[in-house]
């Protein structure tokens with residue numbers, strides 16, 4: 001995080017933009033206050049970053065609101081991982097590979113064994129994000145994130161746990177917000193794996209709505225007394241250390257809590273059956289007068305517990321995208337042998353366009369996830385807050401994985417997808433759950449949109465709203481002289497902005513040297529991002545204070561903007577990549593974005609490109625999945641001879657049962 005921050009202001013006690021807008025729009029005080037609390041937490045996270053790294057100066061924001069997209073901010077570079085850190089990574093991969101080959105990753109309950117967790121601790125896996133001073137390896141995030149992809153190619157759950165522990169668990173909160181004393185007390189044990197950690201935010205009454213938290217910590221002497229219940233907490237078992245988000249004096253706060261080695265009257269785990277994350281623990285926690293030393297409270301210089309939670313979630317969201325890139329590689333690697341084995345109507349399905357298209361599209365999704373991971377992780381290391389960018393990575397990664405699993409992987413495997421022991425059948429909930437955890441996608445899409453419009457709204461619309469409220473004008477009419485007079489001072493800056501945007505030609509965005517096709521996609525993304533500023537502003541103008549209720553429109557605009565940004569990142573990533581297959585996959589992905597944006601039908605050229613790509617992948621051309629162990633083919637059978645197959649009737653359609 002950047003150290004130079006904006007000077008403290010009195011904004012802590014001021015109503016936030018969202019609160020003001022909702023109140024002016026006639027929402028109840030309670031709804032305005034709750035939404036305002038989230039908005040204020042967001043402002044406080046913002047103030048932790050140097051101005052040049054805050055949201056208004058972030059690539060996503062600038063691409064829409066500035067004249068000309070700052071394309072260089074969307075490029076990524078391959079990280080240079082120091083040799084000592086690479087060794088920790090290679091050793092960690094070796095531990096998991098060895099246990100996987102020996103079939104000893106899971107215990108008899110189907111959970112990752114304690115041996116695996118401890119062997120990973122011994123080679124430094126849990127200390128990757130702990131700084132060197134406290135015994136970790138201080139891995140730059142740009143190296144950590146793609147490593148999550150590597151680990152996910154072996155075991156997505158173990159990869160996910162590195163993020164639970166390092167990003168959203170206790171490591172990031174302590175290293176970022178802890179005092180020196182707290183760092184010295186907690187980080188060494190978190191780094192060497194003596195204490196693994198979890199993140200405890202969600203409650204039965206508070207998931208999407210974080211203002212509904214009820215768990216409290218009340219100071220009594222030298223200890224906080226905690227009461228309340230947490231739900232859905234990944235990686236929690238007795239003896240873990242958790243980042244507990246709770247209310248202290250009615251404000252969200254984070255306590256670092258060392259859970260006892262055994263449940264007792266004050267601390268209990270609530271067990272339930274959960275389909276997702278089945279190879280690790282996910283449980284509820286019930287605190288009943290549970291005591292925590294008062295020195296365990298994290299006290300950020302600005303903001304509160306939500307400030308701390310949001311910081312870690314940013315990192316977690318990029319890791320989630322990186323994990324999806326690894327998980328989809330496993331799917332793709334398992335599609336190939338099956339597609340080459342399965343013969344229908346005398347030909348392997350790998351030779352059929354429909355199946356080739358699926359493999360080509362899967363490669364496109366993988367490359368886009370790689371691109372977003374590299375881009376976001378690089379921004380975080382540079383010191384950007386990156387909230388909007390990390391949200392894009394999270395939404396895209398989770399949706400890509402869901403789409404890949406259901407539309408591309410499941411369909412290719414037919415009925416076998418549903419057999420016990422099949423990758424899809426056994427893991428379908430794993431593939432879907434990322435759409436929900438660390439923030440459900442559509443809720444995050446709205447958060448993205450709010451971040452995108454906040455500054456524009458504050459600059460141009462908030463003053464108008466205040467004047468309207470002061471004059472009791474419900475529906476402003478520019479032809480009403482009284483309205484025009486009241487608004488003249490505050491509406492002028494907006495009109496100036498609008499006229500400038502509408503009349504001046506779209507500013508040209510400077511692209512680096514790129515191959516022809518990817519260049520045209522990058523240009524498309526830039527041009528349309530620039531056009532979105534007026535479209536978004538018109539929408540704000542149209543709905544004014546009721547915009548907060550137009551969720552469907554906000555979600556639609558948000559998604560389109562996210563798609564354009566992903567398209568730009570993917571085109572730049574593909575263009576700098578030496579592998580021709582990666583470039584083609586980037587082209588396929590960009591073409592899909594363009595088609596989605598314009599609503600045009602795909603061209604024959606696209607189908608040719610994507611099916612040729614899929615065909616090449618079926619022949620083993622996608623290097624980044626080479627060496628991955630495919631899932632075994634279930635219900636194998638003797639292949640009929642070519643002569644027998646030739647006798648069978650050829651049908652265009654599939655069999656209808």
Ligand SMILES: Cc1cc2nc3c(=O)[nH]c(=O)nc-3n(C[C@H](O)[C@H](O)[C@H](O)COP(=O)(O)OP(=O)(O)OC[C@H]3O[C@@H](n4cnc5c(N)ncnc54)[C@H](O)[C@@H]3O)c2cc1C
Pocket residue numbers: 198199200201202206207208209231232233234235276277282433436437438439440442443551
């Ligand atoms: C496998 C798994 C692992 C998890 N791990 C953790 C963990 O380690 N730590 C932790 O703290 N939490 C964890 N969670 C919890 C997770 O973060 C929450 O489930 C998630 O944030 C959504 O909250 P919720 O389930 O309470 O949904 P709800 O708040 O009940 O919302 C349900 C849906 O309603 C809609 N909705 C809600 N509010 C609005 C609104 N204002 N406008 C429009 N639509 C709305 C949205 O579509 C939303 O997704 C985990 C969850 C799962 C499934």
